[in-house]
Amino acid sequence: MKSKLALPALVFVLCSSFGTSLPTSEQKPINRPPNIILILIDDMGAADVGCYRPNSSASSLPPTPHIDRLAAEGIQFTNYYSAAPICSPSRVGLLTGNVPGKWRITSFLADRKHNRTCEQADFLDASAPSVARELKAAGYATAHFGKWHMGGGRDVDNAPGIRQYGFDAYASTWESPDPDPLLTSTDWIWAKSDSVKRWNRTAYFVDKTLDFLKRNPDKPCYINLWPDDVHTPWVPDETTLNEFPKGTEKPREFKTVLTELDLQIGRLMAGLKALGVDENTLVVFTSDNGALPTFQGSRSGLFRGSKLSLYEGGIRMPFIVRYPARTPKGRVDNQSVLSAVDLLPTFVSLAGKKGRNTGADGENRAGVLLGKPTIRKNPLFWEYGRNTESFRYPGGRDKSPNLAMRQGHWKLLVNADGSGTELYELDTDPAEQTDVAAQHPRLVDEMRPKLMAWRTGLAKK
Template identity: 55%
Template structure:
């Protein structure tokens, strides 16, 4: 009998051990990405203005495919990027932190130009990264398109894109390892490129769809960062030798925008054909305002442009689509949301584990994405033009803003870091920033000025 009891005891022990192991495995699977975790695609357009998208009131030309995305998701009309120019805007999106905290305040250039503008040569690979956030959660990760966070020109020691948490990548000249099919010469594009300028977005969309198909057994996170609609607008081989007036013409812009919208349609159709449309979260926006605002109404009546802290330089069209979670065909004109918020918001929305020592400059706005408008708790801050040295094509006249800005609620204040040019605007009543209210509301203007200048003094200086 003892032998029989011993056998029963052993069987029971094995059964208990098996159940405990199954429970532990189950707990681990709940913390890691599984088949039900959604794919995430962030489309970061280059230099697209608020008025370039017809569903945001633009009249440049119809954008039916981007508009379809808006109809199937949520539009935010008060979405802001971290900077009015590419590199710091991209650093802010990727890290969820104000780019100046990583000493990136303008577009990354040569070592000499970076030093003159008090900047590093590349984003610190130890900085927080959404690529790493998703990779650590079990996602397959990829970056396809413009990088501009280090590499190019004479910066030959920039970290590889994989060091920021991306498994796979293909990028343009302003990156540490540009795709040779896109960069036959040491410049942004050339007639000798195997993949021509007007086919680059198509190339990045193809790579995105291939990556999704190759990784069907796990969720994917993809940065899809095309370099359309950046100037010059090269719509065909004829434009390579065309004069500057053609490459910067309204007609060429329309052709580039039309092809860009077509490729957004191909992306949406490809996702549908893969059978993953209901389990894919798509974000569509732009990195900063348009370079040229004399073509139609690319700024949609707002003041400013690229390189400016007025609204047209930093307020972008924003669409988020996630079936069953994000409401369809909805417009939120109340909630103020920043690109800095995407890191904590996506982490919360998708239950991803944020590093314990992570300190976001943004805030969790996941409830806004679920269709619940709310006021913002944190102020938003911007800096552009730290020392006025080599800040490329800084706009003149009415579009040239002071070099610091702040928004809280409906109020926005701008000022130079030396205390000059104080401006206060009510963005609810005056989105075009035409009436300076600093004299009507001196206490408010003074309070916001103090908070903004204090923020600027706390930013790190380049060593």
């Protein structure tokens, strides 16, 4: 009953299809596991996608018709969480199915000095579980196209190569052990001399994805399509690059970058149809963490917080699944709580390896992705911010305590020293406006020891 009453509060709207129809092609018989394409957008806020905006018609953000079409042709989830409110640990959670603290990744990876002060490793251990490695063992061809940021770059020159995590092919950016020379002509994230310009990168990664599918017609494919849009600073065209060599964080440039990203998602989907693999391809669309800047909160939508925060705006992300062979169209799932750490066991299950022990912290949610909402069995946990020396935080009310836990429709936040306890009832207060810890002392006393014990376990890693 409570979840039904909460729907008006969430005000998530499933948008209708926009734009012209994609080209049609004869589909190949479905007699094998699905291709899986995991689209991970960089720093995309909850309201950057049109169909997740509380009031799309009044929004100052540009429309996203091609991404909205994904939702109209599949399932739009409203309770999906990243593994962390910042890049590197959120990606580790996706790849490994583990909470990132287990592998000593706590913030964005940078130079060795920064990593030490963040109490983290310099790169993800190559022995960690890997969804690519698991699917490769199940007969998949595997590829990573886009941002990596799980080790390599700056003065970290001993990070394992991307192939060591189970990928057959790759093309990546500067923050990786294997930067693509077409994208990285200098020792920095972009340069005027790059063969593939900053504003053409997403198109480049989409082209790589489609080419990989074309070159592997006899195997199911798993592909990470991880563009580094819409991360700041924004460089949407050569005029901007000439005027602002280091990019900008202004709304005009953001809107141009988001519009181009949406167009490239449309190109991807048209390409799948042209290849005849559309029906049996599972496309998952999400973000690694929340937005920053949020433009006075508009990019976070209903939610409080941003990137670098454990409030919902930092970790509760758009999540869309489209799989025509098995997924119903036009669904909105407001019931199922999903996490990035669920994706490894879920993808392994969809590949036909049910019952395989992957060592994941997440749950197998294959049924949920196929249109069968279910209640989550286990709570979710997060950490961000082990000190004030090297961790960055948002200002004002967006700065959260550094530990969080979701259990059912309750969310508890607390600092690792036990201070700053906050409790929110998310079904009725998704914006985390009213702290009800004082009204529910027994619930706080039940949840807080679990959260503190989880954090103590990570500190021993």
